[in-house]
Amino acid sequence: MNQVDLIRKINDALPQTQCEKCDYPGCLPYANAIVKQGIDINRCQPGGQETIDILSALTGRPSTVPYHAESVLNQVAVINEDNCIGCMLCIKACPVDAIIGSSKQLHTVLTNACTGCGLCLPPCPTSCIDFVSVSTPNQHADHKIIYKTRYHSKQERDQKNAQKKLQKHFDFTNINTIQKTLATILNNEPK
């Protein structure tokens, strides 16, 4: 199997929560690191032993115990709406777009889409995000495709927004305005 196919298969075997517990910024970067840098196959916390065994079979490396003590995160985030100021920082931090809300509006977590990763917690300026336990963790099988789809659509949206900002920055009309202003200044300068 070539490297690209192996990375794809490893990525498909990972839970797709994009939780960064493996110390990589998502499942695909971790899959890349396993193949290209020889990083250990036991770092995916939500995947647990089951995922390590699959990765072992795919890579031909020996199966080993999980790097993290806990195996899954059986929790989801909830927002205390009384203290939410609508700053949107949690939306930016959530890798799977599980939070809805717009600027200066109350924000809400979509319970079915939340992986419980906790990445929204540190940026919240009012500490109004909490976690509640759920009996069935959201991390497996059916949720995988949901997380993957939501993650990729968020990545695409972030890229488009970044492109728009860049275009605005280098907008020709802005350049024309700058040129006109400069010409006016130069024309008005004492000879």
Ligand code: SF4
């Ligand atoms: S689900 Fe596993 S591989 Fe994906 S980001 Fe989380 S720890 Fe890393």
Ligand code: SF4
């Ligand atoms: S809402 Fe918070 S805990 Fe839930 S997936 Fe998004 S960042 Fe993770």
Ligand code: SF4
């Ligand atoms: S980061 Fe906190 S205060 Fe800001 S929108 Fe999210 S929940 Fe509300």
